[in-house]
Structure formats: C-alpha cells, structure tokens
Amino acid sequence: MKQYLRAHLRSAAPVENARKIDPRGGGRSCSRDYSADRQQSGSILQPFAGGAPLLRCALRALVPAWAIWLWSAQSAAQFSTSYLESRATFRKVCENLKLNSALLLECRQWTVPSPTDSDLQIDYAIIRPPDAKKMLILTAGLHGVESFAGSAMVNRFFSQWLEKFAEKRIAVALVHTMNPYGFKNSRRVTENNVDLNRNFPTRRGFLHVENPGYQKLQSVLEPAGPADTLVKGFLRLAFEMILRLVKMEFTLPDAHFAVAGGQSGSPRGLFYAGEKPEPQTAWLHSEIPVWWQGMSQVLLLDFHTGLGKKGVLHVMPADSITQSSVELRNKIFPGIHPSFTVTPSDADGYYRTRGALNESCEDLAAPAQAVAAATLEFGTLGDDIFNQLRTVNRMVLENQGSRFGFTSKDTEDEVKDHFKELFFPSDPVWRGQVESSTDAVFSLVLNKF
Numbered sequence: 001m002k003q004y005l006r007a008h009l010r011s012a013a014p015v016e017n018a019r020k021i022d023p024r025g026g027g028r029s030c031s032r033d034y035s036a037d038r039q040q041s042g043s044i045l046q047p048f049a050g051g052a053p054l055l056r057c058a059l060r061a062l063v064p065a066w067a068i069w070l071w072s073a074q075s076a077a078q079f080s081t082s083y084l085e086s087r088a089t090f091r092k093v094c095e096n097l098k099l100n101s102a103l104l105l106e107c108r109q110w111t112v113p114s115p116t117d118s119d120l121q122i123d124y125a126i127i128r129p130p131d132a133k134k135m136l137i138l139t140a141g142l143h144g145v146e147s148f149a150g151s152a153m154v155n156r157f158f159s160q161w162l163e164k165f166a167e168k169r170i171a172v173a174l175v176h177t178m179n180p181y182g183f184k185n186s187r188r189v190t191e192n193n194v195d196l197n198r199n200f201p202t203r204r205g206f207l208h209v210e211n212p213g214y215q216k217l218q219s220v221l222e223p224a225g226p227a228d229t230l231v232k233g234f235l236r237l238a239f240e241m242i243l244r245l246v247k248m249e250f251t252l253p254d255a256h257f258a259v260a261g262g263q264s265g266s267p268r269g270l271f272y273a274g275e276k277p278e279p280q281t282a283w284l285h286s287e288i289p290v291w292w293q294g295m296s297q298v299l300l301l302d303f304h305t306g307l308g309k310k311g312v313l314h315v316m317p318a319d320s321i322t323q324s325s326v327e328l329r330n331k332i333f334p335g336i337h338p339s340f341t342v343t344p345s346d347a348d349g350y351y352r353t354r355g356a357l358n359e360s361c362e363d364l365a366a367p368a369q370a371v372a373a374a375t376l377e378f379g380t381l382g383d384d385i386f387n388q389l390r391t392v393n394r395m396v397l398e399n400q401g402s403r404f405g406f407t408s409k410d411t412e413d414e415v416k417d418h419f420k421e422l423f424f425p426s427d428p429v430w431r432g433q434v435e436s437s438t439d440a441v442f443s444l445v446l447n448k449f
C-alpha cells in the first residue's frame with residue numbers, strides 16, 4: 001500500500017513545482033524543470049505546451065506580464081465572492097439551459113430550516129436523458145466555507161460540461177452547496193455546529209462516533225475564553241501537543257483520527273458528528289435513491305478543500321463494499337494521472353472518517369447497482385506536520401471565537417481571514433490548479449464512464 005501511495009505522490013510532484021511559478025511573470029526561468037509546464041493546462045501558455053522546450057521558452061519570454069495578469073484575473077472571475085452570488089450564477093445557468101437547449105432539465109430548491117435565516121437554500125439540478133443508465137452526481141459545500149471553490153466547480157460543470165454528458169446519455173444531478181449557512185457565513189459547520197461530513201447515517205443506522213482520543217485532547221482543542229492571535233494560538237497548540245507526545249499519551253498516527261475523525265461527545269467542539277442527521281443530511285439521503293432510480297451505474301464526486309498537499313487534487317475513494325463498485329471506480333480513476341493523485345483514506349498522514357457522505361451513499365445502492373463515490377480534496381496549506389498544526393490552530397481559534405468571542409476586533413479579522421484562506425486561498429495559481437485539475441477529472445469521467 002505504501003509503495004502504491006509513494007508512486008502516486010511522485011506523480012503529484014510536478015504539481016508542487018507548478019505552484020512555484022509566479023503568474024505575474026516574476027522569476028520565470030528557462031532553466032527550470034519543464035514538467036511544470038504540463039501542469040499549467042488552464043494557462044494562457046497552454047497552446048504552446050506541446051512545443052519544443054526552447055520554442056516554449058522563447059514564447060514565455062515574449063508573453064508580457066500584463067497578459068498573464070489578465071489570465072489570473074479572468075481565472076479568479078470564475079469564483080464567486082459570496083453564497084448569494086454563486087447561487088445566482090447556478091440559477092442563471094440552469095434557467096438559460098432550460099430555455100435555450102433541448103435538455104430536459106429540472107432546476108429546484110430546497111430550503112434548510114433555520115431559526116435565524118429564511119433564505120438558506122440548497123439549489124440542485126437534475127437531467128435524465130431518455131434511456132440513461134449511468135448517472136454522475138456532483139455535490140459541494142458539506143463544509144460550508146469550502147463552497148467558495150467547490151460550488152464554483154459545480155457551476156463550471158454546469159456551464160461547460162453538462163451538455164457533453166447529456167449527449168452521451170449520462171444522467172446528471174448537481175447540488176450547488178449542501179451547507180448554505182456555512183457558505184454564507186464562511187463557516188465550516190452547520191448552524192448547529194455539526195460537521196455534515198461526519199453526520200451521514202449508514203444502513204446500520206445513525207453512527208455514534210466513539211473517539212476517546214478526542215476526549216483526551218479536548219482541553220487542547222477547545223480552550224475556554226476569548227480567542228487570541230494566530231501566533232499565540234499556534235505556540236500554545238504546538239506546546240500542548242508536543243507535551244502529550246513526549247508523555248506518550250498518544251502517537252502521531254493516532255492523533256489524526258483523534259483530532260479530525262469525528263466525535264459525538266462534545267456538541268460545541270470540532271468535527272462534531274451530531275446526535276441525529278441534520279435536516280440537509282436527511283434530505284440528501286432520501287433524495288439520492290430517487291435520483292438514481294433505474295441507473296445501473298452511479299458515480300458521486302464530492303468537492304472539498306483544505307486537506308493534503310498544496311495545489312494537489314487528492315481523489316479519495318470511499319471504501320467500496322461491492323466488487324462492481326470497485327471495478328467502476330478503478331475503471332474511471334487510473335492509478336496514476338498527471339492532474340491528480342489517488343489517496344486512500346488510510347494513507348500515511350490521512351485518516352478514515354465516520355459518517356461521511358461517500359461511505360453512506362454506497363450503502364444506499366440497490367441490488368445490482370454499482371455505486372462508486374469519491375471525495376475530491378484540494379490541498380491548501382500542505383500536509384507536513386507544521387502545516388497540519390497550522391490547519392488545526394485556525395480551526396481551534398475559529399471555533400473558540402464562535403463560542404467565546406475574540407480578544408479584539410483585529411484578532412477577529414485575522415482569525416476569520418486566515419480561516420477562509422485555509423479553505424479558499426486567494427493565490428490565483430492555486431485557483432488555476434483547481435480549475436485545470438477539475439477539468440481533467442470531468443474529461444476523464446466523460447471518456448471512461
């Protein structure tokens with residue numbers, strides 16, 4: 001397994017190189033590794049990507065910096081700045097396609113019940129070409145703040161890819177965001193502090209997540225009192241974690257599940273699985289089998305950001321329960337691909353979660369129906385120990401601030417800005433990588449499904 005993973009990580013290495021290229025043209029050099037060029041598939045330089053290295057190098061030198069800036073700005077324009085803006089884009093595309101194409105498209109909304117906001121709507125669209133036997137389902141925003149990137153990719157599919165899938169008689173269901181509250185308020189959780197991707201039931205019933213490791217770390221992960229600055233939070237977190245490691249209260253591999261695997265004991269804490277399915281969880285869980293009725297093969301892709309190597313798309317398949325699901329998954333996602341890396345949830349540095357959508361939906365498959373599901377996770381900060389600590393620190397402070405407030409307005413702004421940046425980096429290169437690797441996945445699915 002580790003050899004298999006290492007091979008995939010090696011395949012991701014050029015993507016790491018690619019992120020070091022300054023899109024404004026600064027520091028571009030003809031002597032660097034050209035493998036980086038292949039990863040810039042969404043860039044203005046793409047038409048030259050197949051040329052000889054020297055020719056490409058010369059053209060790079062001729063492309064003015066302003067043109068590359070323009071590309072960056074254009075790329076950024078694909079991403080909305082708010083829930084309402086993104087939702088308006090989804091609705092506009094849906095209505096336009098309904099009016100101007102022969103597609104039998106349904107544009108629908110479902111309102112998430114809320115005591116404070118009557119305008120939290122899950123927009124979704126369904127198209128079922130006659131005689132379709134295969135269905136692709138795209139979901140985004142289980143973790144609300146991750147919708148900034150995930151919903152943008154759903155909108156991208158809607159406007160640029162849907163018709164191609166319909167031509168191949170592949171049915172499609174698109175869910176704009178599963179967590180409108182979290183998207184609207186740049187929070188990861190629901191209004192009830194539930195982590196939706198720990199909240200899905202299985203055939204065996206709703207999960208109660210036993211996580212004694214979290215209980216041991218509870219005082220570290222849930223400090224009381226107003227949240228302080230990022231630096232102070234990081235120093236405290238690093239000191240407490242190292243202390244517990246030295247005292248051998250837990251090991252590093254255990255720490256991943258302890259912190260992030262999900263927990264049922266602390267309703268105001270991190271990664272809380274909830275006591276029962278949230279309304280939107282129950283809604284999706286009951287809708288999906290209706291959508292895919294009559295389909296022999298279903299692929300569900302669920303967009304996330306924040307975990308993994310910076311700028312790398314990690315395709316994280318669910319642990320399939322049937323041979324037909326495994327075969328479907330292997331057919332679509334090859335072992336090695338230049339635009340993403342297949343990362344099993346039990347790989348080094350990663351963890352299995354409980355109550356995740358992708359595990360749950362395979363449970364819902366009808367007999368003789370192959371259902372494969374995978375999380376599409378875009379790394380942001382990085383997956384080394386230092387960046388994992390930075391990630392946890394931002395989540396701890398955001399949770400702490402939501403419970404106890406902040407030591408000052410400046411601290412609040414700093415914590416909230418960095419929390420959003422953790423899940424939606426402002427770096428145009430990162431955003432370009434999200435677009436190009438997502439397009440590579442859509443293209444692969446279109447050709448192999």
Ligand SMILES: [Zn+2]
Nearest residue numbers: 143146304305
């Ligand atoms: Zn997520």
